[in-house]
Amino acid sequence: MPSPTGEFHAFFERYHAELARLAYLLLGDAEEADDLTADAFVALWHRWDRVRTADRPAAYARGIVTNLARSQIRSRTRERRRVALFWSRHQEPAEGPDVPAVLDVREALGRLPFRRRACVVLRHAFDVPEREAARILGISTGTVKSQASRGMAELARLLEPAEQGADRSVDAVMALRGRKTGRYT
Numbered sequence: 001m002p003s004p005t006g007e008f009h010a011f012f013e014r015y016h017a018e019l020a021r022l023a024y025l026l027l028g029d030a031e032e033a034d035d036l037t038a039d040a041f042v043a044l045w046h047r048w049d050r051v052r053t054a055d056r057p058a059a060y061a062r063g064i065v066t067n068l069a070r071s072q073i074r075s076r077t078r079e080r081r082r083v084a085l086f087w088s089r090h091q092e093p094a095e096g097p098d099v100p101a102v103l104d105v106r107e108a109l110g111r112l113p114f115r116r117r118a119c120v121v122l123r124h125a126f127d128v129p130e131r132e133a134a135r136i137l138g139i140s141t142g143t144v145k146s147q148a149s150r151g152m153a154e155l156a157r158l159l160e161p162a163e164q165g166a167d168r169s170v171d172a173v174m175a176l177r178g179r180k181t182g183r184y185t
Contacts, residue, residue, distance in 0.1 A: 008048050012041060015058055018126070019065050025121045026069040028110040036072060040065045056132070063136040066118055073114050108158040112151050119144050120151035 002010070019040060024033035043064050044051055054060045109117050115137065122133040123144070130148075134141045 004048055004052065007052055008045060011044075011051075011057065011061075015061055016041070018058075019061055022062060022065050022121065022126065023069060025106075025109060025125055026066065026114075026118060027072065028106055032072065036065065036068050040068055043068070059128075059132050059136055062122070062126075062128070063138075066122075066136055070114055070118075105155070105159065108155050111158060112154060115139070115143075116147045116151040116154070119147035120155065123148045124152070 016037065020033055020037040023036040023040070024030060027033050027036065040061065044061055051057050051060050109120070112120065118137055119133060122128040122136060123130065128136070130141050130144045133144045133148075137144065139147075
């Protein structure tokens with residue numbers, strides 16, 4: 001019978017890349033994803049007795065990554081609001097909106113609200129069934145369906161080509177599922 005340490009090591013080897021990819025798709029930054037993945041494995045180790053006896057340990061781990069990402073995004077949003085409030089008191093208004101063009105799927109994902117992004121990533125990048133995604137996120141299956149659908153529609157809108165004759169569509173979004181060109185994609 002393998003020791004808990006050996007089981008954890010095997011779990012780490014099997015799921016590290018997947019959980020790091022999930023963190024990257026949720027956060028959009030490789031360094032933050034690496035840090036979050038490390039934090040997730042520390043949390044998993046502290047709860048290893050519970051994780052190893054769970055029906056679906058990978059789903060448990062995805063839930064931890066998702067919750068940590070949610071907390072980090074909320075923290076980042078609060079910090080940005082504080083900085084914006086500070087600078088709004090000390091600067092003159094800019095001459096116009098500075099709206100960057102959305103060029104790829106990762107940038108478009110970053111513009112989605114967290115829950116919608118999480119539903120799209122879990123359903124379409126990781127092929128997680130709706131029920132399991134609902135358990136991971138702590139929401140109903142119907143909410144997963146609607147958020148994933150709305151997220152895909154919004155991604156399609158964000159990825160529409162600027163030129164009417166260009167040929168781009170939701171296929172770019174679906175490339176999330178199978179494309180493995182980079183470290184986390």
